[in-house]
Amino acid sequence: MSNLFEGSTFCIHTFGCQMNKHDSERVAGMLEGLGALPVDTIEEADIVAFMTCCVREAADTRLYGQVASMKNISVREGSPFNKRLIAVGGCIGQRDGAKLTDELPHLDVVFGTHNLGSLPALLTAAAQEGGHRVEVLDAADDFSSSLPTDRENAWAAWLPITVGCNNFCTYCIVPYVRGREKSRTLEDIAQEAQGYVDAGVKEITLLGQNVNSYGRDLYGEPRFAEVLDAVDATGIERLRFATSHPKDLTDEVIARFGTLRSLMPALHLPVQSGSNRILKAMNRRYTREHYLDLVKKLRAVVPDIALSTDIIVGFPGETEEDFLETYRLVEEVGYNQVFTFIYSKREGTPAASMEDDTPREVIQERFDRLVDLVQRKAFEANQDEQGSVVPVLVEGTSKRDTSILAGRSPKNQTVHAPLPAGVEIDELIGTTVSVKVDEARTWYLSGTVVNEDA
Template structure:
């Protein structure tokens, strides 16, 4: 017999969604619900969804089909909750397609799931909330300190309207969290033993502009002064807003890690213009030049889309040339995905699927080779590593992460959350390996 207070959550999509799921879990636990690890032991099933690519949406539809079968085979009282971007996009429609979905909570309503579930239990009326006016940042900051690392949301939404992206439609415009709240949250996390924070937002570089609060550069400087905090990272940056002031601030703040995730998306100015990205390849290259000037040794990762409508072979070759020139440490590569609302859908000259697939394969092959070469340059370096977790395959080994966000396998008995000095001495396949020089800090 499944207890009515049990819930199971699955999360799709980006780090923002993963961070939102932590808040959803905390809000449910604060209301007396208990998380379980198996969907068959849960009364409430929560799907925190993504709709950025059609594939992500199809996976959720597949899961809803699965949960329908569980309901038909003994778990008939199960309450299915759809939350996040796909819930925002589809709203009531999803309850028609899948009558088993009893609660739909859009992107501004994730924290109210406990009350919606209780309301449904009392009234048996479906609960659908997708208006975007009442967004509130979670107040669970410090409770998120379960491990040595934590995400800190600093800005929600996006006001950029890149022509391929549905995010501004489902997450609404940019809204910055007050800087004093962020600094307090980071201090509390540090007091609880968190040594690494990652500042999160769709465009962190725009922080403060909507509210007139301090800029992103000043925020980094304030966070850099917090005792106990050792590493500060941030995701995601936008090349048009990533200015010299921010780069100087990264260079001067010793806790801000030299790892930049800076989506380039394309190497063709014509495509960048159609994407409404607001920068040219030259601008992007200038930003990279400034990173070399002020920071020197840093790692850079990116996002790239191939097969954007009208993309020609010439445009694609420009993207490959840009990748060769910049030498990204890693890249998240995607095929253009048709989505509702987005302006790119108005472009009639779509790239055939097999052409886009072939370009994606070429891109991945090239990037793998560059990533390998970049990793080879790490060999022989003695650096600080933060132990993330013990290896599942070999308990003598752990996975550590360097300041440059490079994953490294190291033989150590040091615990997750500890910093150790490591010498990177081997590359096995694409995996960096290191030996421990000394334990640098125990948390």
């Protein structure tokens, strides 16, 4: 099999969440195992894989547009294939299956969220025999973490602890394309984490659609706090997790922010709406009051914890008062970052059949008001860092200026600083440096690398 792909090239386009990014690293690992080489552009690639998201309509539009446009891009000179091989995986692959090849006839391979490991065989068949190859399974027997990987950054690793979701929020397609929640054993998670630490990884991010409910299917009750304990015990420098459902965030997990050395003081806690009426319609299974109580508990443990969230504006039936409840919640919490979305109807979800006659311009005006507030509160939150010294895990250089290093603070803030004289960025990537913050902007901090011993 490897001879067929030896010397070929590939690129991967990833849409959506961290789980898709993790899956893309596994796809890269498998393709490199076949002998293919990574490249940056479609024009250079003999194999193009799209790892897709279907949470919002824009992702569908983007995928169909990009795949359709590839009809007009000629095969590169020296390609071992007589055509460019195009594969679509991830959530759109799982949802649409063979329908994709009907609408995009030049597409070669479709695979789903449960069978990443099938991609090499599907590509081989498409290259040798032609035609479409479609394989979408209803469930997986094991986790994709058992597949080879090519991590985007040697110093950071995604570590899935669950796949799937049991929550069935009325607006969300994820349970239908990722399946029901399934947990890995605590021993497997700890072993993989230790392997990353032994390989020099500095930051691990635990992944799941709802990490807080980890273990309920295996052990009869959530045991996420024990996962945090086990990964912290490996000696990892930085530990993060996503995503955290408010209804399952326990006092035990909250307490770990105060006791675990590696657990970073940042939490993404999606609220979606500040209105109890809308939360009920979304099937979120918590109230505004419960959510605010969680925030209070978190800040009792870590007063300056950086909170981020997701908010949907324009959910079917949302009134001005419902929106104002959300607006006031954002004012009260004072998030460091908010990911704001206008509701996107997803066929097959309960919310898709809900009636709503709110004019689009009204929804857009509410959205714009919320964005203005979010930016103001994020700016205010960052002012607390002015003049402080923060440890920054260096990721690379600024996209605008290669003489400026870029990295992340413990609170997951982007931090910029000029490279110290005589130091190359390659010497710093994956290391932690101290930066004195001279300026705090809305979306980043900037300052100067300092020697704390001086």
